Amino acid sequence: MKNYLALPLPALMFLGALVSSASAETKRPAPQPICTSLSIDCVVSQNSGYDNGLYPYGVPTIFGWYAGGPAATGNGAPPSDFLALTGWGQIYPQVGASNVAANVYLKDYRVYVHLTSGGWQLVQDQAMNSVAGGHYVADFSNDSSSPMSLVVQPDGSARMASPASGHNDHFWIFPRGSYTPGTVDGVFSIAQLRTDNARANLIANFGADWWRSASAPYLNQDGVFVNNPAVGMGAWVKLTTTYQYFFFTTMTKSQLQAEPPPPLK
Known part of the structure; x- marks a missing residue:
């Protein structure tokens, strides 16, 4: 077996985007968006900003992403001089549920960008790229983390251990x-x-960061991620023992219907 490199990614994301716990609680609850087949409706269900009643253990309730993030805003353009991005995901123990040790398997992770001229471009693919990550402190305070092994399985998936309470599994391509x-x-x-x-009892969501270039260093100045502003993140979804799809998109339902990305065609 080959181990994926566990390189630190200091760039998470939204720690300055705080809301009151009261405003998070007033979001309209939505059914759990479990997606075992491919459809635009499933994509939208994970990217519409609804509070699904699933919360990450150890994340302060005042954090804007405590209840997940509204990704599909229809406005996903990067800064005009940026030319790179990274897809990422995060896994947490669920608030109010027991945290039983387990393994988690990630497969077929792909990231596309939509072109202003029309069409989609595949920019990251687990089958051709690598996956790295770490067990980060749940609120990412001081960018503290411990190594996390990601081991390639015979089917091409990456196996990682579930996070301990107070930590997460944060991974990226x-x-x-x-x-x-x-x-x-x-x-x-x-x-x-x-x-x-x-x-x-594990929950996960996916998101992405823009990067100034393929090699720009992480730079946080007064709470501003200078070289890697966040694109966004999707809703929390509970893991099961069978594979299910997780989606992240900035595109609205009508945009996806007009020009579906390759996996949805």
Whole structure:
């Protein structure tokens, strides 16, 4: 077996985007968006900003992404001089449920950008790229983390251990995906996840960061991610022992219907 490199990614994301716990609680609850087949409706269900009643253990309730993120805003253009991005995911123990140790398997993770001229460009693909990550402190305070092994399985999936209470599994594809500046106005990613323990209470979501270039260093100045502003993140979804699809997109339902990304055609 080959181990994926566990390189630190200091770039998470939204720690400055705070809301009151009261405002998070007033979001309209939505059914759990479990997606075992491919459809635009499933994509939208995970990217519409609804509070699904699933919350990540150890994340302060005042954090804007405590209840998940509204990704599909229809406005996914990067800064005009940026030319790279990275897809990422995160897995947490569920608030109010027991945290039983398990393994988690990630497969078929792909990230696409939508071109202003029309069409989609595949910029990251687990089958051709690598996956790295770490067990980060749940609120990402001080960018503290411990190593996390990601082991390639015979089917090409990556196996990782579930996070301990107070931590997460945060993973990303590398190298960064590249595109021509000024040609991108949206993002779509797709992956499959499962756990091997039916008693594990784990939730996950996916997102992405823009990067200034394929090699720009992480730079946080007064709480501003100078070289890697966040694109967004999707809803929390509970893992099961069978693979299910996880989606992240900045595109609205009507945009996806007008020009479906390749996995949905």
